[in-house]
Amino acid sequence: VPDTFTAEALLDAYPILSAEERLEGFAMLSANEAADFFLALSTHDQAGLLQELGPERSRPWMRLLAPDDAADVLQSMEPRERPPFLALLDMATLGEVTALMAYAEDAAGGVMNPRYMRLRPEISVEIAIRYLRRQAIRGIEVIDYAYVLAPDMRLLGVVSFRELFAAPPERLVSDIMHTDLVTVTDETDQEAVAHLLIEEGLLAIPVVDAEGRMKGVVTADDVVGVVQEEATEDIQKIGGSEALDEPYLQIGFADMVRKRGRWLAVLFVGEMLTATAMGFFEKEIARAVILALFVPLIISSGGNSGSQAATLVIRAMALSEVRLRDWWRVARRELLTGLVLGLLLGLIGLVRILVWQAVGEVYGEHYLLVALTVAGSLLGVVMFGTLAGSMLPFVLRRFGADPASASAPFVATLVDVTGLVIYFTVARILLGGTLL
């Protein structure tokens, strides 16, 4: 064991250590290093470490946490394991943490900090500055704004430090505060809070209840993590898995297999319909085996164009660029996009078959009809895939489901069956009397 054992060294090694090695390493840190280390851990790891330490040895670490972080840590433990850790907090913090835990974890109330710089409207700038200094000493994060509250806690206005420092000392806070406030309620979804922060270019947004009483502040650093988490969930769903909720290398094998296997099995059962659909066209395939050759090409083109459209719409929805009521605009746009993309792929397919025929004469005397069948099917399949992929997120959201569940594999599966039907129908029309 090296002499200069630091928080950083332990953090690097942490993911690959056993529970015992973790405790041992943590015990070896100096008090300062241990605090740095503990605060640098993820919420998930903090909860794990506290549980490994046991409540008796956890008091200094629980008290090191800000109320919102303490609430997060407790919420990542099983409910029955929380009480002994809750009991370690001082009374004031206990009240705040309990209040925070009552909020849904993904609502503004769940990520806000209940400690913020507060002022009364009737005091002077000079007194306000002195008062803010005292609040900063008491351990409140300084984030550019102080909030002006009525005695009943109603939020009256906001003033930036910059403005406060620049104002004549004898002026009243009420004279210089802004009253055109951007606020959220404690139930606002944290993703919406993040968008609002980004759009308004603010460092923090106050959280108020239905009566306009101030509850806390959500700062940009609280939502950077949120934005990242939500994106991770969406990406994992788009990839056709449930959200893992844990880092890839840390999630247990059984959990991972369950979260992936469930979706794969559902998709597989859906995809079985392709075997049924192919069964309907067994006679056609027996008569013209050549048709079978293009099945993967055609259905995958539908799946690819559908995945693409679905993913673009899912992300646009997550960013609030597209709302439910925009479905018709999106549908028109995607239909036109699908037409152009379908023509493109159809044309490439046509050329491919004509060139192969010219070189090797592999497609028999009716090669031109085969080529037209493939090209026509591609046009139809890509248009359908694009439209279905772009509309599926709207349908899911309309029925209260997560649009991101319109994963690439889900859309592909949906489009595969239809693709087969389109292909063999076009074939029946164009090849009836010749190959079929």
Place this chain on the structure above:
Amino acid sequence: VPDTFTAEALLDAYPILSAEERLEGFAMLSANEAADFFLALSTHDQAGLLQELGPERSRPWMRLLAPDDAADVLQSMEPRERPPFLALLDMATLGEVTALMAYAEDAAGGVMNPRYMRLRPEISVEIAIRYLRRQAIRGIEVIDYAYVLAPDMRLLGVVSFRELFAAPPERLVSDIMHTDLVTVTDETDQEAVAHLLIEEGLLAIPVVDAEGRMKGVVTADDVVGVVQEEATEDIQKIGGSEALDEPYLQIGFADMVRKRGRWLAVLFVGEMLTATAMGFFEKEIARAVILALFVPLIISSGGNSGSQAATLVIRAMALSEVRLRDWWRVARRELLTGLVLGLLLGLIGLVRILVWQAVGEVYGEHYLLVALTVAGSLLGVVMFGTLAGSMLPFVLRRFGADPASASAPFVATLVDVTGLVIYFTVARILLGGTLL
């Protein structure tokens, strides 16, 4: 036109207005509302509005922007259009903006704010506080930390306002500052800066050059947008499109078709190999048409499991949970995952065929061999898909490409061809002498 025409109302209507209506609406706002409105616009829209106004009428709005925002706005204009707008800035800001524009837009240097609270180490706490008040008045964002610099601008330490306010007035800044600094260089990728901020739980990170000289500060609110942008790019790539770089409803039709068509065409050309592969097995299909029925089911299972694995690994890489050197750990894990998932799907497939056979006798006398062929192929295809999907992001990163290019459709295409080869090879082995 309503009397109470506000910034908010114009913001809501903005996306659907013509250029003329936008100018007209903007002109109708009061000075205060116009400033609120302008600052609330996205960088892209700010640039657009300035260009519509023309340089003559843009001076107040250019000067309203912080240096980093001004640099962003200018960078979203064509290079030849920038000079007249640059000329509107005051000399000090012009220097800062030009320096910022020299950085890559996605590096720390490109998002940092060159204005921050600075202190000398040898002054007392009392003087430091007075000095910081003066800086705040000069319009510097207050974000909890002040940076302690040597005369040559080398970053010596950092001190929070909280600590400064709590310290005895006569102590020296150098006595209370922290010297274990978390810094980034001006070339650090902005995504890496965001991760560092989240990991360390900081509101801001100082940017230093190779000699340790302070260049600026990246604050959490700068990177919330970055995190969102990067996630959007990754999601769009995973969905099998190029990154749109513009909101879905605002990007021009031709641009969108180009960005989507290019990838679809590449995937289509790759997918053509399936027709070639199927061609190799044309004789087998002609002899046992029943084999063709399961082609879509089998190749899509490979594609789905591959998309899933690729997406999880891409996201884990973007979050720095998984590094290049972890490839072997991931490979072992995914091989095992693929084995379990393959057994699961193989079993479902086996049961499906046996049940259908029991009910309708659709698969002929060799149904058991067919069922085993399908089940065995599913096991092989899912294992291959999972392994290929999880390794592809590593290969891409190893060769300097973006791992997110391992899109769901790309992986599916890659796995389709192999899936066909696996399927027909298993069929030749199991069905040789009976059906084949």
